[in-house]
Amino acid sequence: MFDLKNIAQENVHLFSYRELNILLDVNSGSIHVLDGAASDLFQALMEKKVMNTVIDKYGETAVQEAYQQLLAMQAEGLLGSKMDFDADSLLQDDSYIKSLCLNISHDCNLRCKYCFAGTGDFGGDRQLMSFDTAKQAIDFLLKASGPRPFCEVDFFGGEPLMNFDVVKDTVIYAKEAARKIDKEIRLTLTTNGMLLNEQVRRFLVEHKVKLVLSLDGRAETNDFMRPTASGRGSYERIIPNFQSMVEELDGVDYYLRGTYTKHNLDFSHDVEHMASLGFRELSVEPVVASKEEDYAISEEDYPKVSKEYDRLVDLYLDYQQKGDPFNFFHFNISLEQGPCLSKRLRSCGAGFEYLAVTPQGDLYPCHQFVGQPEFCLGNVTEGVKDKSISQTFKNTHIFNKKDCSKCWARFYCSGGCNANSYQQSGDLLTPYKTGCLVQKKRLECAIYLEVKKMLHAEGEV
Amino acid sequence: MSSKLHIKTLVNPKLQDTIKTGGCGNCQASCQSACKTSCTVGNQVCENK
Ligand code: SF4
Numbered sequence: 001m002f003d004l005k006n007i008a009q010e011n012v013h014l015f016s017y018r019e020l021n022i023l024l025d026v027n028s029g030s031i032h033v034l035d036g037a038a039s040d041l042f043q044a045l046m047e048k049k050v051m052n053t054v055i056d057k058y059g060e061t062a063v064q065e066a067y068q069q070l071l072a073m074q075a076e077g078l079l080g081s082k083m084d085f086d087a088d089s090l091l092q093d094d095s096y097i098k099s100l101c102l103n104i105s106h107d108c109n110l111r112c113k114y115c116f117a118g119t120g121d122f123g124g125d126r127q128l129m130s131f132d133t134a135k136q137a138i139d140f141l142l143k144a145s146g147p148r149p150f151c152e153v154d155f156f157g158g159e160p161l162m163n164f165d166v167v168k169d170t171v172i173y174a175k176e177a178a179r180k181i182d183k184e185i186r187l188t189l190t191t192n193g194m195l196l197n198e199q200v201r202r203f204l205v206e207h208k209v210k211l212v213l214s215l216d217g218r219a220e221t222n223d224f225m226r227p228t229a230s231g232r233g234s235y236e237r238i239i240p241n242f243q244s245m246v247e248e249l250d251g252v253d254y255y256l257r258g259t260y261t262k263h264n265l266d267f268s269h270d271v272e273h274m275a276s277l278g279f280r281e282l283s284v285e286p287v288v289a290s291k292e293e294d295y296a297i298s299e300e301d302y303p304k305v306s307k308e309y310d311r312l313v314d315l316y317l318d319y320q321q322k323g324d325p326f327n328f329f330h331f332n333i334s335l336e337q338g339p340c341l342s343k344r345l346r347s348c349g350a351g352f353e354y355l356a357v358t359p360q361g362d363l364y365p366c367h368q369f370v371g372q373p374e375f376c377l378g379n380v381t382e383g384v385k386d387k388s389i390s391q392t393f394k395n396t397h398i399f400n401k402k403d404c405s406k407c408w409a410r411f412y413c414s415g416g417c418n419a420n421s422y423q424q425s426g427d428l429l430t431p432y433k434t435g436c437l438v439q440k441k442r443l444e445c446a447i448y449l450e451v452k453k454m455l456h457a458e459g460e461v
Numbered sequence: 462m463s464s465k466l467h468i469k470t471l472v473n474p475k476l477q478d479t480i481k482t483g484g485c486g487n488c489q490a491s492c493q494s495a496c497k498t499s500c501t502v503g504n505q506v507c508e509n510k
Pocket residue numbers: 401403404405407408409410411413414415416417431432435436437439440
């Protein structure tokens with residue numbers, strides 16, 4: 001007699017995290033909190049199990065009530081809702097290149113062991129981008145972005161501050177060129193901090209360049225993976241620079257970000273260390289590496305990684321309760337104001353909305369593909385010559401990825417990182433399994449924290 | 462006898478409906494890789510709201 005008709009497994013996700021049972025209706029994005037009776041009932045219904053144990057545990061009345069409530073939700077489109085549209089036609093719209101990663105320096109003063117850029121040179125020569133090329137890249141972006149009012153440029157490397165003069169000239173040029181045609185260019189610079197001196201900092205603050213500051217956490221973690229060219233640690237030198245930078249930014253418009261590897265699977269301690277140094281905008285992410293590397297994270301590490309995220313949830317709540325909260329990038333989730341569906345079908349836009357530019361001006365789908373000639377799309381002077389590469393990337397939406405089309409996380413993750421997929425499986429459409437596990441874990445933590453916040457605001461906890 | 466509430470709905474953003482309204486393309490590119498931080502779309506907010 002109990003039956004919820006036609007609810008596909010992939011359209012709902014029920015999980016218990018600590019004291020809460022949370023149900024996500026994937027297609028509507030609606031979120032519900034269930035008590036024990038409703039949660040056990042729903043699970044039994046989805047697994048087509050007999051109800052006796054649930055009824056024995058909660059009593060006939062409670063189970064009937066919960067059942068009626070589930071039926072009502074289903075009728076209102078809040079449970080097991082469907083999604084009827086043709087992804088290909090939705091995604092056939094024009095797209096415009098609106099973001100560039102400028103590899104302003106293919107040279108670096110650190111020798112980070114996991115560097116995908118081959119310790120700065122991307123498998124080529126150690127080169128610096130000329131101002132001329134940077135200017136052409138900006139002109140290319142402003143034109144290619146068509147009607148889009150906002151463009152983004154990230155100064156990247158290698159270490160971009162090894163070519164600071166060109167960064168400076170480009171920042172000034174980009175802002176002015178955008179202003180002339182009523183557009184806005186948002187600028188970011190990713191740096192290891194070695195050259196972040198007072199003069200550099202003043203310039204970045206004055207020109208509202210957002211910062212991504214690279215630190216892996218504790219001194220021993222950081223210095224093991226991020227030594228200088230002469231083999232010494234970088235921690236001592238960069239921390240004061242980062243602290244001054246963040247102070248001068250008034251604590252906003254930056255992220256302190258790190259990478260965790262097999263060598264620091266206890267990375268919650270690294271996040272804790274960052275917080276203890278006074279930083280409040282934090283992000284620490286798993287390394288992207290081929291399986292052969294000794295620091296690569298493999299599926300067998302997942303239980304440990306998962307526990308670390310749980311510890312991070314504790315830490316996050318602790319700081320919040322003390323009235324001194326920190327922001328952990330992957331725990332930010334907007335359950336109500338998130339992006340529209342067409343954005344969620346393919347996330348990063350690499351290859352068709354986002355491109356990377358090498359010091360010579362060559363265009364690649366993103367910084368992770370730089371140096372792989374089969375992915376070169378053209379250059380900043382002539383623009384995109386090989387449109388088929390853009391098309392290939394446009395087609396990497398979640399409905400073309402078998403695993404993603406049935407994954408509950410699909411509208412939050414959007415199919416993962418194409419570069420990761422390509423590195424791990426040699427194919428853009430097959431996501432990287434361990435990455436998926438981590439992604440889903442982080443999402444559960446993020447949803448839990450957000451739900452808790454909402455219940456708290458309503459005075460329920 | 463009024464029945465007890467076993468389920469509480471917290472949000473309903475009606476994601477399906479954004480097929481019609483969305484797609485303005487003004488939002489940020491969102492790299493997920495470990496060397497950038499703009500990351501997952503789940504972490505973003507819409508520029509149009
Ligand atoms: S990449 Fe993995 S976690 Fe993300 S939607 Fe696809 S299957 Fe799900």
